[in-house]
Amino acid sequence: MRTMKNYFKYIAVLALGIVSCEPELENSIEDGGQYSNGSADFSNYVALGNSLTAGFADGALYISGQQNSYPNILASKFALVQDTDEFTQPLMNDNIGGLLLGGTQIQQPRFVLGGESLETARPARYNGTPTTEVGAKLSGSFNNMGVPGAKSYHLLAPGYGNIAGVATGMANPYFARFASADNATVLGDALAQQPTFFTLWIGNNDVLSFATSGGAGVYQENITDFTQYGPNDITDANAFAFVYNSLVSQLAGEDGLGAEGVLINIPNVTDIPFFKVVPVNPIPLDANTAAALNAQFGAYNTQILPGLAQMGVITEAEANSRKITFAEGPQNFVTIRDENLTDISGILQGEPFNLDPQTAGLLGQLRQATNADLIPLTSSSFIGSQVGDNPMLINGVSVPLGDEHVLTAKEQELVAQVTAQYNGAIATIAQNYSLGLVDANQLLSQIAGDGGLTYQGVQISSRFVSGGAFSLDGVHLTPRGYAVIANEIVKEINETYEANVPAVDVGTYSTITLNNNVQ
Amino acid sequence: MKRQFLLGLFLMATVLTYAGGYRVSLQGQRGLAMGHTGVAVVNNAELAFFNPGGLVFLENKINAAVGASAVFSDVVWQNQEFGQTARTDSPTGTPFYAYFSYKLSEKFTLGLAAYTPYGSSVAWEKDWAGSHLVNDIELAAIYVQALASYKITDNLAVGGGPIYVSGSVNFNRNLNRTLSDLEGDRSNVTIDASGVSAWGWSAGAMWKPIDSLTIGVNYRSEILVEAENGDADFQNVPNSPLTPFNDTKFDATLPLPAELSIGASYQLNDKWLFAFDYNRTFWDAYESLDVDFADPGIPDSSNPRQYEDSSIYRFGLQYGANETFTLRAGYYFDESPVQSGYFAPETPRNDSNNFTAGLTVNVTDMIAIDASFLYSRFEEIDESYDYYTEPNPTTGQPEQVPFEGTYKSSAFVPGLGVTIKI
Numbered sequence: 001m002r003t004m005k006n007y008f009k010y011i012a013v014l015a016l017g018i019v020s021c022e023p024e025l026e027n028s029i030e031d032g033g034q035y036s037n038g039s040a041d042f043s044n045y046v047a048l049g050n051s052l053t054a055g056f057a058d059g060a061l062y063i064s065g066q067q068n069s070y071p072n073i074l075a076s077k078f079a080l081v082q083d084t085d086e087f088t089q090p091l092m093n094d095n096i097g098g099l100l101l102g103g104t105q106i107q108q109p110r111f112v113l114g115g116e117s118l119e120t121a122r123p124a125r126y127n128g129t130p131t132t133e134v135g136a137k138l139s140g141s142f143n144n145m146g147v148p149g150a151k152s153y154h155l156l157a158p159g160y161g162n163i164a165g166v167a168t169g170m171a172n173p174y175f176a177r178f179a180s181a182d183n184a185t186v187l188g189d190a191l192a193q194q195p196t197f198f199t200l201w202i203g204n205n206d207v208l209s210f211a212t213s214g215g216a217g218v219y220q221e222n223i224t225d226f227t228q229y230g231p232n233d234i235t236d237a238n239a240f241a242f243v244y245n246s247l248v249s250q251l252a253g254e255d256g257l258g259a260e261g262v263l264i265n266i267p268n269v270t271d272i273p274f275f276k277v278v279p280v281n282p283i284p285l286d287a288n289t290a291a292a293l294n295a296q297f298g299a300y301n302t303q304i305l306p307g308l309a310q311m312g313v314i315t316e317a318e319a320n321s322r323k324i325t326f327a328e329g330p331q332n333f334v335t336i337r338d339e340n341l342t343d344i345s346g347i348l349q350g351e352p353f354n355l356d357p358q359t360a361g362l363l364g365q366l367r368q369a370t371n372a373d374l375i376p377l378t379s380s381s382f383i384g385s386q387v388g389d390n391p392m393l394i395n396g397v398s399v400p401l402g403d404e405h406v407l408t409a410k411e412q413e414l415v416a417q418v419t420a421q422y423n424g425a426i427a428t429i430a431q432n433y434s435l436g437l438v439d440a441n442q443l444l445s446q447i448a449g450d451g452g453l454t455y456q457g458v459q460i461s462s463r464f465v466s467g468g469a470f471s472l473d474g475v476h477l478t479p480r481g482y483a484v485i486a487n488e489i490v491k492e493i494n495e496t497y498e499a500n501v502p503a504v505d506v507g508t509y510s511t512i513t514l515n516n517n518v519q
Numbered sequence: 520m521k522r523q524f525l526l527g528l529f530l531m532a533t534v535l536t537y538a539g540g541y542r543v544s545l546q547g548q549r550g551l552a553m554g555h556t557g558v559a560v561v562n563n564a565e566l567a568f569f570n571p572g573g574l575v576f577l578e579n580k581i582n583a584a585v586g587a588s589a590v591f592s593d594v595v596w597q598n599q600e601f602g603q604t605a606r607t608d609s610p611t612g613t614p615f616y617a618y619f620s621y622k623l624s625e626k627f628t629l630g631l632a633a634y635t636p637y638g639s640s641v642a643w644e645k646d647w648a649g650s651h652l653v654n655d656i657e658l659a660a661i662y663v664q665a666l667a668s669y670k671i672t673d674n675l676a677v678g679g680g681p682i683y684v685s686g687s688v689n690f691n692r693n694l695n696r697t698l699s700d701l702e703g704d705r706s707n708v709t710i711d712a713s714g715v716s717a718w719g720w721s722a723g724a725m726w727k728p729i730d731s732l733t734i735g736v737n738y739r740s741e742i743l744v745e746a747e748n749g750d751a752d753f754q755n756v757p758n759s760p761l762t763p764f765n766d767t768k769f770d771a772t773l774p775l776p777a778e779l780s781i782g783a784s785y786q787l788n789d790k791w792l793f794a795f796d797y798n799r800t801f802w803d804a805y806e807s808l809d810v811d812f813a814d815p816g817i818p819d820s821s822n823p824r825q826y827e828d829s830s831i832y833r834f835g836l837q838y839g840a841n842e843t844f845t846l847r848a849g850y851y852f853d854e855s856p857v858q859s860g861y862f863a864p865e866t867p868r869n870d871s872n873n874f875t876a877g878l879t880v881n882v883t884d885m886i887a888i889d890a891s892f893l894y895s896r897f898e899e900i901d902e903s904y905d906y907y908t909e910p911n912p913t914t915g916q917p918e919q920v921p922f923e924g925t926y927k928s929s930a931f932v933p934g935l936g937v938t939i940k941i
Binding site for chain 2: 029113117514516
């Protein structure tokens, strides 16, 4: 029987040995050695930027968006390549989005796609109350230094995270949540972390806020005193280049940290769906209304404009461009007030026109929009609304849309020109400091092009709601859009630093969120 | 708002994977120890499974064999391009068997059998990279069979009987690669059905042309397990009428394929016995798994499998050391029914080389302890499942989204049983 016991023992030992045996791959990622950091060092990665870097999407910052921020995606890949510090983000308190300041809501909840049916589905604000209090200060430092709303020069501005300045617009509520001190700067807090690797995507808002405001600001050409800038103004291109160089030199320069990194340039604002959703000709008219409107503008078209041209006040071309005509059908162009037109409101009140001030004011810089103009997404509900419940005063028809509702062709030209200047500066700086450069401008142009872009077999386009790249605010990206950016950065890193960082599986990142609990 | 896009959201539930290719060959410790041969081996009551025709050749009046195995089976997967890794943490499977035979006369034996020839238990990490194909699955089928064995001549016998199957399945996967609720939790569905019954049969014949040579053939019929009114439980679905995935019932049919076994055993002398079995499993029956949801708002799901008939070649060896001990060893080559491009992670099976060993300890004349051990060796394999589709965002047409990577499986199966002869 002794032998028998031994047999059993042998089997028991065998069985125990078995349990601990797990299948192992020959070239196992878990064992390391499959990837390489090349000449870069990802051990402490810090991301600087604005909302795009923070993971802002659907008009808000919220946890799951932050988890899908391109810096967080990148950090997860870096961790496969070498030993890295934990990548920390100033996470919000919820997935609702929005902010409270002293208990009062100052930023709205996120957009979701609501609606009872396919036909009525539309983006709307989620019906929830934000729970993220700006005053509930986060402790510690954060690798993701993306601050929604930041312009280039804000990263250097002391007090940008001072909670006392938030209510007056002098400080940024998102930075106020995690700034190390009241007078801290974004760059300073980033440098204090001694990053070995960084990404910088800044400058978008330096042109974007002008564009999304319908060009309600001005171009601060040759003005380098940023305290004079309004929130919707365009940053001077030279001032931008100066600021940008200052940021990069402190991060990557010999006198700075000497870190490696990747710069991301500025997309064309006209490639975002924010300007592609509302058509310039959305006005449906029946035959009677069209005839009545044409009668209303008859004298303007046939007498005032030719008269002014004859008088030499405006050119023949301008006179033609200012004519207002409506027709029966669904596609009449909106009327707009274009500040680049000659203001004729004064002349119209005098001889021989003798118009009352109100009418003269309406006609002062009036023209009909053309296909070259762009209407911001945020104006969609304004067009067609009545002024003071007066059915004769329809915004966009009998009452021209104001400057903030139209990004005119001239304004677009300005934005494009400045964007190109910014990108020129970024390219030069990338070269000077031997940094990687991701051409987000070209990438988003491809996505915005006809048919979009097929990326890793996934079709993405800038089509609003369904295109996959852009979130429901029409400006910021979806997790999938951010994943594309992250993958482009990976590609650039692998090229610039002869590294082998694994790619980002773009198709596994989500796009928009459906929810019927909307405001 | 393009209709195609939103229709696309509806179409997300297109791919519902299921178990298959999971024939669990653990129907007797003595047979298993010899490479799971047995269609032509007269050894103990395991014949009730391997070849009921041979039951009547058992010497004793009453024969019984019961036993169970513990299946430690895991799979590791990785995708080098994206740096993704996943490992199953599957619960230990415990297939069992219980056989009984009673010799009514020299020529006639009755029997009863219960065994679990099909089953699967795979659990990946929740929301892993292949979670749109499977998160976890438990599939079990218990066969219960009444048997009769009749000796036509002294060296030829036939046997067989009807099989009653009670099956169950519990399967969870995410609805697609991305859909999640407001909190970012992934939308998923669990389908659950148990107590699903079905009927089949098996029959075999055994011939002993000379004393030392035995030849056997056995056939077990295909059994279609038709789950009706199972529960489909949708979780974390966005709160929207546009994703109408409400809990509902489902119908689905899973084939447990037919199997033909042919084999021979040769008794060299008092001590040595050689056995060879050839199995053909008719997996061809498993073309596609279709899940029909009762709720008309939820699209039915069709999942190509295209399994092909597969062969298993088994070799076994038995050595009667002395009165007390019998030692066994075996090997079999198991050809996977899963074809390239249909490699779904709920049954990540490629061809395997299997090594077995075991022994019997005769405690008394009537009672013996049977122990066995199986080690399945799988080659590392680069494979993909190409038939998961997602709608093209523009056209709404389904587009194939392959799920690919490197797989490696392992299985260690110790088992214990008791043989009784009275």
